[in-house]
Amino acid sequence: MTVVSPGGGLVGDLGDIGVHFKLWGEDTGGALAIVEHPFPVGALVAPHMHTREDEYSIVTEGEIGFRSGDREVVLGPGGYITKPRGELHAMWNAGAVPARMTEIITPAGFEHFFREVAEILAAGPAAAGQGADLAERYGLRFGEPDWLPGIIERFGLTT
Numbered sequence: 001m002t003v004v005s006p007g008g009g010l011v012g013d014l015g016d017i018g019v020h021f022k023l024w025g026e027d028t029g030g031a032l033a034i035v036e037h038p039f040p041v042g043a044l045v046a047p048h049m050h051t052r053e054d055e056y057s058i059v060t061e062g063e064i065g066f067r068s069g070d071r072e073v074v075l076g077p078g079g080y081i082t083k084p085r086g087e088l089h090a091m092w093n094a095g096a097v098p099a100r101m102t103e104i105i106t107p108a109g110f111e112h113f114f115r116e117v118a119e120i121l122a123a124g125p126a127a128a129g130q131g132a133d134l135a136e137r138y139g140l141r142f143g144e145p146d147w148l149p150g151i152i153e154r155f156g157l158t159t
Contacts, residue, residue: 002023002027004022004023008022009021009022010115012114012115012117012118012119012121012122013118013121013122014037014114014117014118014121015117015121016040016043016044016045016158017037017038017039017040017043017045018037018038019035019036019037019114019118020035020036020037020038021035021111021114021115022034022035022036022102024108024111025107025108025109025111025112026108028108030107030108030109031106031107031108032104032105032106032107032108033104033105033106033108033109033110033111034102034103034104034105035102035103035105035111035114036060036100036101036102036103037100037101037103038098038099038100039062039064039091039092039093039098039099039100039101040093040098041093041095041096041097041098042093042156042157042158043092043093043157043158044090044091044092044093044151044152044157044158044159045090045091045092046090046142046159047067047088047089047090047142047143047144047145047148048088048089048090048140048141048142048143049085049086049087049088049089049140049141049142049143050083050085050086050110050139050140051085051086051139051140051141052085052107052109052110052138052139053085053105053106053107053109053110054082054083054084054085054105054106055082055083055103055104055105055106056080056081056082056083056103056104056106057080057081057083057091057101057102057103057104058078058079058080058101058102058104059075059076059077059078059079059080059099059100059101060077060100060101060102061077061097061098061099061100062076062077062093062095062097062098062099062100063075063076063093063094063095063099064079064091064092064093064094064099064101065091065092065093065094065151065155066081066083066089066090066091067089067090067091067147067151068081068083068084068087068088068089069087069088069089072147072151074094088141088143088145090148090151092151092155092157093155093157094155109138110138112138113134113137113138113140116131116134117131117134
């Protein structure tokens, strides 16, 4: 049995958003991992694609916009969305107040990408360049789709 009390778990900074680690793959036999992501106003998670895992998100506070493939939606508290592997997607705070979502990652493993990014950012400028191969190691691909500038403008996002 693994217990994470309310507000418990390791906390990190990913730059544009935060990460609160709730369940690690080691807690679930590798089946899944669960993290929470706080989204400050104006935050954007750049378009990216997972090649090894699927993500399932539940908005718990505020409004979060999602674009996956050619579909776009803004969800408030209680909204659920799937983001399948192999599909370019982005997320952003779509409102005027901080937002938060719970992310279920399956299979587990990608939570360690978040941990490594948070550790590099926490180490400061001396660690610059240490994560050059992170995306490749975790099967993550980034893209610059033609729809991104419109989302940035419509929602007043920072990049």
